Structures are given as structure tokens and as C-alpha cells.
Amino acid sequence: MTLEASASLLEIRGLSKSFPGVKALEGVDFTVRRGEVHALMGENGAGKSTLIKVLTGVYPRDGGTFRLDGVAIAPRSTKDAESVGISTVYQEVNLIPHLSVAENICLGRQPMRWGMIDWRAMARRAEAALARVDLKLDVHQPLASHSIAIQQLTALARALDVEAKLLILDEPTSSLDAKEVEELFQVLRKLRAQGMGIVIVTHFLDQVYAIADRITVLRDGRLVGEYETAKLPRVELVSRMVGRELTKMKAVERGTEAARHAPAPEVLLELRQFGRPGSIAPLDLTVGQGEVVGLAGLLGSGRTETARIIFGIDRARSGEMWLGGKKTAFRSPRHAIQEGLAFTPENRKVEGVIPHLSVRENIILALQARAGLLRPISRKRQGEIADEFIKLLGISTPGPEQAVMNLSGGNQQKVLLARWLAMQPRLLILDEPTRGIDVGAKAEIEKLVQSLREKGMAILFISSELEEVVRGCQRVVVLRDRAKVGELAGDAISEEAILHTIAGSSHAR
């Protein structure tokens, strides 16, 4: 024990890390104190996840030092990091889907008895760990049988199951709903009170202000600064991260305003009592050309299910669907794509990009599939399309030939979006397009949606962020408990009105 035991738990000095073609981190300093929640902020590709992975030994570092409790450390694997007291939940839920919940929590530290795994003790230990995040499940079920939210909480329970001085959470809330987030924060507050240092990465500003004591901002792999949350107004934080998006959002707002007062557009998609028992009750819905229709509701209210039956992933069991004045029903997503529909799913890791292919190949994929394999798109044209979308969406990559798995999480999502936009669909269904991406990219995507609307595309916009729905949509359909409970249009659209409709209080109807 040194006498001058400092207040800081973790000290990172001059950390640098390069990947081929990218300087992910350059001389970054980062300090976490005991008993604080520290938010690590920055746009997509700023280097947040890289910092975490280098600190925990997943990647080797190029330069810099780490001190934990005043002692120099150099973990060479996640396991090493754990043994010095750093417990981490990485950005994508990283667990083993086929194994049971209990095993996923205890793997690597299973209780042993007579030289054998003690399965009963393990189940008890897992239950105790889950109780810490206020979750009660049958721990013998395979992890894959649970929702992404529960998987995320399981990963957290695993991280809390070790004796740690420092807990790192890389976007732990991306799949949680408001209640689950609040529960998580309760847990974090308790740990903070016990003196644990906690690092959290998130793109939700509300959450930062709800939980973080201090904030460190990164931009393009460099340190921008370290701030007390209480002394940093939101606008300031956003401008530290990017600085130019607010005007863009204002422009979107004005554009929507104008569109809401324009004459009613020609209907492209019409659902009449379209539904499927168990996923969504029969509902009516129309989307016009050049119209953005929002689909709002809580997690689990049937938003994605609606998209899935429209797109032919699940078959509808009742009602009819009309597309461009023709009665249709899609047998499969392939069929829907041929008819000019596009759907960007919500969970980018499970159903999204193909990690080993390049950015260009990922973007071109659906387009080539539609053209047929016998009519290859020329390499030159592919390059042009890829470049166009890299620019349009601001995808941060050294070039179109970079493998998608090397991009940051948010940029992978943009690639996915580019794939569908390249198809120039008639109807675009966006399911949580801004989840897990930073403020800058959010504004970027909102603006893009706006310009697509101006070009006459019909867009169904699913989002849990009401602010976004209000800013960008001409009409909003509200769902609750897998049924449509209301529809708002024009000036009637406001966050408050949507909330009231969701909650079921009559005044907004």
C-alpha cells in the first residue's frame, strides 16, 4: 500500500492504437475515480470500444500506460483483466446462445465439487447473480430462447458475478426499455455507493445525465476533454462530440412541418384489417408516396411484428394488403424485395451485415441479388455506388474495401442502411434505424429520410425515440399490446400526445 493512494482508480495515459489504415486512438488520457459513474462519449468510430478492448487486453496497444489503484497493469486477455479487477460487458452481447443462462453466467468460474462441475451450485449462483439485476428466470433454459434485452441483462449479471473494482459497460442499454434501464441504473448506483468505478458508453443523452458523474469525450480517436456532468449542458456536450448537427435537426423539423400541410399524398401501401394472431391484431394502415409514417409504441407493442408481416417474413392470417392499387401478399422477403420493398431490421448483429465482406460488397449485396447473378454489376459501378453512400451517410471507413467487421458498431449499421437505399425501394421500412448510433449520425439519417421523402419514397419509420418520430413523421400510428390504439396526424403530433395514446388516457385521441 502506498501512502499517497490517489483518488483515481484507473489512469490511462497516452494510449495509442492503430489498425491498418486507421488511427483508432492517439495519445488518449482517461481517468476514472473510485465510486463514480463515468460516461465515455463520442460519435460512431470515435474509438470508445477500442479503448475498452485495448484496456482489457483484447487488442495489444501501440503505446501508453495503464494504472489501476496506482499499480501498472498490462492485461493480455479478458481473463487477465478480470483477475486484476476489471469486469467488462462488450458492445455486442457476447455470450454463447446455445448454452443455458446459468452456464453463460458462470462459464470459466463454475463451482466445482469433487473435481466436477457442481451444476446445482452453479444454478444457485446464477440465480443470485440475476437477482442482482432484478431478474428471475429459469436459468436452465438456453440463452437463445430469451429476448435480446434479457441476454443483455444476463451479460451484465455475468460481469457483476466477479469481484471487480472497475466495471465497464459498452452500450449496455441499447436493447433495454425504459423500465429495464432504470433497474440497471439502480444497480449501478448501489455499486457506485460501494466504491466501484463504473465506465459506461451510451448514445442516449438522457441516460448520461441520469447516471454519470463525469464525462470524457473522444472525437476521431483523440481526447476532447473531461467534464463534470453537472457543469456541462447538453448542447455543449453535443457540440463537443460533433458541433454542427443541431442546425440539421432544425431543418428536418421545418421540412416535416411543410410536408404535414401539403395535400394528401397518393396512397402506396394500404393494410385493411391485416394481422396475425399472436403477433399483431388486425390493423388498418396507409403509407403514401412521399410520406413518412411513424410507428410508435413501447418495446414489445408489436411494431416489429407489423413490419414483419408486411415484408413477408411472417405470413399474415387475416385482412388484405394493397400495394400501388394492387392487392398483394408477400410469400417471402424475396418476393417483397422484388416488389420494391426494403426493410432494415433492428438487430444489426443477428440479421444484418456480413462481417467478412467489404463495405462495397455489403452495400452491393441486395442490389446484385435483385439484378440476378448472371448480370453482374460492373466493378466500376459498384465502386461508384459504394463511394456515393459512404459519402451520403458519412460512413467512417478508410475506404470501400475495408471489411465491415472492422468498422465501429454504428458504422456497420450505416452500411446496412446503405444496402437497402441502394435498391431505391418504393417503400422503405426502417426499424430503429438510429439505435446505437451517435447524435451526429442520427441527424444524418433523419436528414436522409427527409430527402428520400422529397424524392417521393414511402417510408414506415419505427422508433422508440419519440423526439425523432415527432420531428420526422407526417402521421404516427400508435401501438399498444400488439394492437393499434390510435393514429395522430398533422399538428396533433407531439411527444405528449403520443405518450398519452400509449398510456391509454383518452384526451389525446
Next chain:
Amino acid sequence: MKPRIASQYIPLLATAVVLATLYGAGCASFHNFFSLRVLVNLFGGNAVLGVAAVGATLVILAGGIDLSVGSVIGFTSILIATLVEEHHVNPVLAILLGLVLGALFGAAMGCLIQWFELPPFLVTLAGMFLARGLAFVVRPDNLGIHHAFYAERINRDFALPLNSQVSWPFAATCFVTLFVGALWLAHYTRFGRYIYALGGDETSARLMGLPVARTKILTYTVAGLCSALAGVVYTFTTQNGDPAACVGKELEAIAAVVIGGTLLSGGVGYMAGTAMGVLILGLIQTLITYQNLNSWWTVIVVGLLLLLFILLQNVVSSLSGRLDSPGRHG
């Protein structure tokens, strides 16, 4: 919640049903089928395959594949025969040497796969050629083992008499013991669970702080050991060493693993399923012999059965994907 059969057990259940059906059909159609002798032969006659399949299960669970099994059997058998008969080495010593070499061979393949990130298919394919070649270098033709240890110990003293005519051969004991050991390894040791995790998702396993490199290398080492042990068991059952023995045994082993309900993509499966898979292959063979059909029919039936199981797995996994995932909400 009502107890229901989780979808992951369905392939295992299907295997058990097929096994019971085949055995029942045999007993019903042939009056001397329901006998101790048939049962004992089933285990004794398929001991080599059984031992090899245990190793194959571990490798496949870990998300890999091992194509060198048959060649290592050939190599080990001829090595032991030559050492014992021509160089007068103590048979126990020769057997131990064979096992150690097999394990080292597996470890070497595992290291190549892990350190140089080479595809297991290619590395073990090279291993297959290498081991077969070495077998012929040791001795280009087969050689009977007449040592007293084989004639008196293995076949007389180590066999367990069950009644006046039938006794339980030592080879079958080897198979059953190894199987029990593997069952324990797969379900009650950390190493066993790491194998499942590795096959389930290697990146995640690494980020969970599991010893991925060690697990992978050790898995191939154990598999190499199993192949060598299969070679030893081969010398027990045939009293013979043969450089050309068991060509294609690895594919038979893989078939047994798949019929046993293990997914070729790794991470999902059960040791018990593999044991049943081995017995199913054995039963088909026996039934076809009883039926007096040409033995090629065995191969055809196995092929069809394999196809059936792959289809079944496909259906089950797509069903469970649909039923078990409330994951997508919105």
C-alpha cells in the same frame, strides 16, 4: 410452466427412437436376434468405431473436424504390430508409445489450426495423408500379432465371461470406459464446457475470458489420443496391424456423430447421442447380415439415414428459431 421437451433434445430423442425401432425390428423378425451374443457383438464389433466417434464428437462440438482418424488407426496398429513382433518390445510399452504419438499428432494439428488460423478441414486432411504415408513407411503390409499378451491377456484374462458361451471382449470394455470418461469430460469438467462454448461462438468465448487457444489445442490432442486408442482397439479385435486399415473410418465416425444429433456447425450435441449413433450403425450392419443382403446395402441405408437426420436437424433448428425467440420485439 409445464415440463416440455426442449427443442434441443429432439434430435437426441429421435436417435433413441431409431435405435429402439431397429433393435425391436431385429428381435421381431429373427428369432435368435434377441440374445446376449448379438448384443455383445454389437459392442465388441463396433468398438473401433465407437472409440473413434468419441474423439470426433469432441472435435465437432468444438466447431472443428478431424479427417485423420482412419489413418491414425492404421498407423498405430501397424506400429504396435511391428514393435511387438519384429522388435520384441513389451506390448504394453508399444501401446503406450502409440497413444502418446497419437496425442502428439493431434496436438500438432491443433497448434497449426490455432496459431496459424488454418482451416481444420485442410490441416487434418494433410494429417490424414501424412499418417497414412507414415503407416506404410513403418511397414508396407499387414502383420499378425501372436504375442502371448494378446492371445492370453487381452483375449482370455481381460474378457469377462457372461455365461458358458458368451464373454464380453476387452475391446468393448475399452469403448464403454472411454465413453463414460468422455461423458464426464463433456458435462462435468470446465474443459468440456469450454469445448461447447468454443463451438458455440469463438469470438464470444474469447471475450468471455475463456482459454480459447488452450481448449482448441487440447481438443485436437484428445481427439488424436482417441484415434490412437481406436488403433489399439483395432489390434485387440483383429490381432493384426495393417497400414491400410480403416480407410474412411473418420467419415463413418462423423456419420455416427451426426446421427447422434450433434450439429456439424459445433456447440450443440451430446456424447450419449454419439454412442447411440454408433450402435445404430452397428445394428444396421447386423440386420443386413441377418437379412442375407449384400453388405453394400449397409452403406446405402446409412446414407439415407444420415440424410434423414440432417433434414430433421434442419427442421428442428428452424422451428426452434421461430418458437423460442421472442427476441424480436418492437
